[in-house]
Amino acid sequence: MGDRPDRFLPLFIADYLADTAHLTRDQHGAYLLLLMAYWRRGGPLPDNDAKLANIVRASHHEWKKLRPVMLDFFTADGTDFRNKRSDHELERAEARSQAKA
Numbered sequence: 001m002g003d004r005p006d007r008f009l010p011l012f013i014a015d016y017l018a019d020t021a022h023l024t025r026d027q028h029g030a031y032l033l034l035l036m037a038y039w040r041r042g043g044p045l046p047d048n049d050a051k052l053a054n055i056v057r058a059s060h061h062e063w064k065k066l067r068p069v070m071l072d073f074f075t076a077d078g079t080d081f082r083n084k085r086s087d088h089e090l091e092r093a094e095a096r097s098q099a100k101a
Contacts, residue, residue: 008093009035009036009039010089010093019073023069026062026066027066027069027070029056030056030058030066030069030070031070031073033055033056033057034052034055034056034070034073034074034081034083035083035086037055038083038086039086039089039090042090043087043090044080044081044082044083044087045080045081046079046080046081047076047077047078047079047080047081049063049064049067052067052070052081
């Protein structure tokens with residue numbers, strides 16, 4: 001399939017910048033790495049601090065400082081680390097793929 005969701009992550013630059021203007025450089029990096037991992041996985045990430053720290057290439061100590069900031073963009077329930085916009089865009093990508101099939 002040419003439009004596999006893991007090949008193209010829609011990044012709406014104006015929306016991204018409006019929502020993230022307050023982030024530091026490291027927080028931007030963590031957020032983008034989480035979004036990319038989410039997209040490649042095709043859905044929620046595991047709500048597991050060791051795995052999330054690994055995704056963002058942070059030490060445990062660094063992740064403990066990043067996690068509260070990332071929770072402005074994700075929800076965590078002990079099982080899944082979810083991003084509402086990514087879920088919506090993944091659904092749209094799947095619908096486009098199904099329509100082409």
